[in-house]
Amino acid sequence: MAQDFTRTYAETRDASDTLAPYRGEFYLPTDGIYMDGNSLGLLSKRAEQTLLESLNDWKELGIDGWMSGRHPWFNLSEQLAALNAPLIGARAEEVMVTGSTTVNLHQLVASFFKPEGKRTKILADTLTFPSDIYALKSQLELRGLDPAEHLVQVSSPDGRYLKEEDIIAAMTDDIALIVLPTVLYRSGQILDMARLAKAAHERDILIGFDACHSVGAIPHAFHDWGVDFAYWCNYKHLNGGPGSVGGLFVHERHFGTTPGLAGWFGSRKDKQFDMDHTMTPADHAGAFQIGTPHVLSLAPQLGALEMFNEVGMDAIREKSLALTTYMTTLIDEVLAPYGFVIGSPRSETQRGAHLSLEHPEAARICKALKQHRVIPDFRAPNIIRLAPVALYNTFTDVYDVVMTLQTIMENKEYEAFENVREVVA
Ligand SMILES: Cc1ncc(COP(=O)(O)O)c(C=O)c1O
Ligand SMILES: Nc1c(O)cccc1C(=O)C[C@H](N)C(=O)O
Known part of the structure; x- marks a missing residue:
C-alpha cells in the first residue's frame, strides 16, 4: 500500500504487523501513549510474574531461595547472562548481569585501563552521557592522572x-x-563499532562501548567485532524495571584478567563459600561481579528477556526502523512548518531506536504533550526524544503523537507552560 497521511494508513500497517500480539503482553497507559521506552521501558506481565515468583520464594523459603527457589538466586545472574548474550552477539560466558551502567564502567576501567609508558590517556567523546565522563575522570584521578590532560574527548562538528x-x-x-x-x-x-574496534586494535588500543541505547534496540556482534568490553542498563529497551541490574561483556580473550574491583561474588562458584582470603576468580565474565546480586531487581528480567529471545533482534530491529521511518516521513510532512528539525540520522544504518526532535520551545512542548497524555522525554536545551518501541507501540501511536504535536503547535498550547525542564526530565 502506498503511504498516505491518513490514520487509516497507520491502521493498515498495524493490521499486518507480526509483532502486534506482543503489545498485549505489556501494561500500557490506558489513557495515553508511551513514547519513552528509551529511558524506562514498560512493565510486562511476564516480568511481573517472574518478580512475584522470586518474591514468593523469599516468602516461603527464606535463605533456601538461593539454591532451591523457583529461579535459584545463586545462579540468577548467570541465567540472565545467557538470555542477554544473543542480544549483543556474545557467548554466554562473556556476559554477566550485575551492577549498574556506571558501576560496571568503573569496574571495567579499573580492570582494563593500564597506563604504561607513553600510553596514559583515555579517549572518549563530547556527546556521551555525563555519568560516563564523571566515572572516567574519577578513574584517572584515582591513578593520580589529571583528567584535563589524560581524558581526550573527540568533538562533534x-x-x-x-x-x-x-x-x-x-x-x-x-x-x-x-x-x-x-x-x-x-x-x-x-557508531560503526566494527570499524572502530578494528582501528583501535590496529593501534594496540583497547576499546569498550556503553550499550545503554542499543541493547534490545539493534543487533550487535560484540564477539565477532572483537570489542574488548561493553556495559549497559536493562531498564530501557529491555524493560527490566526502574534501577534494574545492568549488564557487562568481556571478550573471552580477556578471561583471566584480574578484576580491578574485586568482591566475593566474582569467585568461582564452587569456591565462593570456602571463605578463603585468597580469591579464586571465575574463569569468565562472572569474575567482574562484586557483591551479592540485587535479586528483586534481577527477577523481572527473566520474564522481560524471554520475549526478546522469542522474537529475535532482527524482527525487533525491522519493526523499530519501520516505526521511526514512518515517524520521520510524518514529521517532515506535518510538523516541518512549525520549526521542528529532526536531529537523528535519516540513514537507517545509522539510526538507533529513537528520534530526536529539536525545537526552541521543546521543554514546554513536552509539558503540553504530557497534558495530552503523550509521554516523551526532554533533553536540554532543545530536544524532544520519541521512542516508538517495537514490542509495544503501533503505527497508529506514531500517527497520533505527530497529530497531537500538530494540534499543540497550531493552537500554541505550549504557551501555557514555562519553557524550563522538570527536575527529572
Ligand atoms: C548512555 C548512558 N550511559 C550511562 C547511563 C547511566 O546509567 P546508570 O544510572 O544506570 O548508571 C545512562 C542512563 O542513565 C545512559 O543512558
Ligand atoms: N537512569 C535514569 C533515571 O534514574 C531517571 C531518569 C532517567 C534515567 C535515564 O536512564 C535517562 C537516560 N539514560 C537518557 O538517555 O537520558
Whole structure:
C-alpha cells in the first residue's frame, strides 16, 4: 500500500504487523501513549510474574531461595547472562548481569585501563552521557592522572553526530583505552563499532562501548567485532524495571584478567563459600561481579528477556526502523512548518531506536504533550526524544503523537507552560 497521511494508513500497517500480539503482553497507559521506552521501558506481565515468583520464594523459603527457589538466586545472574548474550552477539560466558551502567564502567576501567609508558590517556567523546565522563575522570584521578590532560574527548562538528574518521584520527600512540557509546543518547546515531574496534586494535588500543541505547534496540556482534568490553542498563529497551541490574561483556580473550574491583561474588562458584582470603576468580565474565546480586531487581528480567529471545533482534530491529521511518516521513510532512528539525540520522544504518526532535520551545512542548497524555522525554536545551518501541507501540501511536504535536503547535498550547525542564526530565 502506498503511504498516505491518513490514520487509516497507520491502521493498515498495524493490521499486518507480526509483532502486534506482543503489545498485549505489556501494561500500557490506558489513557495515553508511551513514547519513552528509551529511558524506562514498560512493565510486562511476564516480568511481573517472574518478580512475584522470586518474591514468593523469599516468602516461603527464606535463605533456601538461593539454591532451591523457583529461579535459584545463586545462579540468577548467570541465567540472565545467557538470555542477554544473543542480544549483543556474545557467548554466554562473556556476559554477566550485575551492577549498574556506571558501576560496571568503573569496574571495567579499573580492570582494563593500564597506563604504561607513553600510553596514559583515555579517549572518549563530547556527546556521551555525563555519568560516563564523571566515572572516567574519577578513574584517572584515582591513578593520580589529571583528567584535563589524560581524558581526550573527540568533538562533534555539529553537536549532534560524531564522525568515525575524527575518532580514528584521535587514536594516537598516547591512548591506552577508548570508551564510546554504541548509540548516542541524544541524536540516536549508531557508531560503526566494527570499524572502530578494528582501528583501535590496529593501534594496540583497547576499546569498550556503553550499550545503554542499543541493547534490545539493534543487533550487535560484540564477539565477532572483537570489542574488548561493553556495559549497559536493562531498564530501557529491555524493560527490566526502574534501577534494574545492568549488564557487562568481556571478550573471552580477556578471561583471566584480574578484576580491578574485586568482591566475593566474582569467585568461582564452587569456591565462593570456602571463605578463603585468597580469591579464586571465575574463569569468565562472572569474575567482574562484586557483591551479592540485587535479586528483586534481577527477577523481572527473566520474564522481560524471554520475549526478546522469542522474537529475535532482527524482527525487533525491522519493526523499530519501520516505526521511526514512518515517524520521520510524518514529521517532515506535518510538523516541518512549525520549526521542528529532526536531529537523528535519516540513514537507517545509522539510526538507533529513537528520534530526536529539536525545537526552541521543546521543554514546554513536552509539558503540553504530557497534558495530552503523550509521554516523551526532554533533553536540554532543545530536544524532544520519541521512542516508538517495537514490542509495544503501533503505527497508529506514531500517527497520533505527530497529530497531537500538530494540534499543540497550531493552537500554541505550549504557551501555557514555562519553557524550563522538570527536575527529572
Ligand atoms: C548512555 C548512558 N550511559 C550511562 C547511563 C547511566 O546509567 P546508570 O544510572 O544506570 O548508571 C545512562 C542512563 O542513565 C545512559 O543512558
Ligand atoms: N537512569 C535514569 C533515571 O534514574 C531517571 C531518569 C532517567 C534515567 C535515564 O536512564 C535517562 C537516560 N539514560 C537518557 O538517555 O537520558
